[in-house]
Amino acid sequence: MVYYYIKKGDMDMEIKELSKRRGLLFFFALIFFVICPMSCSFQHGDDIKLVDMKTAMGVDDKYMPVNPMNVFPDGTTRIFCWFSWKDARKDVKILARWRYVTDDISILDYTFAIPRKEGSGSVSLAMPEGKTLPPGLYRVTLNAGHRELKSLEFNISGK
Numbered sequence: 001m002v003y004y005y006i007k008k009g010d011m012d013m014e015i016k017e018l019s020k021r022r023g024l025l026f027f028f029a030l031i032f033f034v035i036c037p038m039s040c041s042f043q044h045g046d047d048i049k050l051v052d053m054k055t056a057m058g059v060d061d062k063y064m065p066v067n068p069m070n071v072f073p074d075g076t077t078r079i080f081c082w083f084s085w086k087d088a089r090k091d092v093k094i095l096a097r098w099r100y101v102t103d104d105i106s107i108l109d110y111t112f113a114i115p116r117k118e119g120s121g122s123v124s125l126a127m128p129e130g131k132t133l134p135p136g137l138y139r140v141t142l143n144a145g146h147r148e149l150k151s152l153e154f155n156i157s158g159k
Contacts (some may be wrong), residue, residue, distance in 0.1 A: 008019055055152055074156065074158060083121065094149075096110045102131070139153045
């Protein structure tokens with residue numbers, strides 16, 4: 001513990017010095033407790049590498065894309081986002097974000113876990129029965145932690 005003895009004539013100088021030291025202490029505490037944990041959370045995206053990503057009409061029983069495309073016909077009710085990965089940490093969380101770019105509307109955010117070190121899989125955006133996806137531009141983005149892995153845009157063509 002540090003004790004400060006302040007003489008009457010040197011009081012202003014000693015108080016300024018003490019104030020500077022408290023400022024430095026606060027600065028280092030800020031770095032240690034706020035900035036370091038934030039930078040560690042940004043590293044979660046390094047827990048997986050995306051090899052490929054496509055939008056498609058479907059996915060087969062071997063988790064491969066069926067009829068991959070980026071312009072879908074009017075009347076489409078479901079879009080698949082197929083992707084393959086490697087070097088994944090088991091159970092790393094991935095966030096799939098679906099967005100209707102035409103009107104700048106967030107449609108769906110869906111979080112899922114990657115079950116193994118490498119492989120392929122898919123997520124999909126589906127409309128309720130009897131409804132179709134409206135024509136326009138869409139985007140699907142896959143994130144790991146705070147890092148964007150990949151983003152694809154696709155269109156639903158009008159009539």
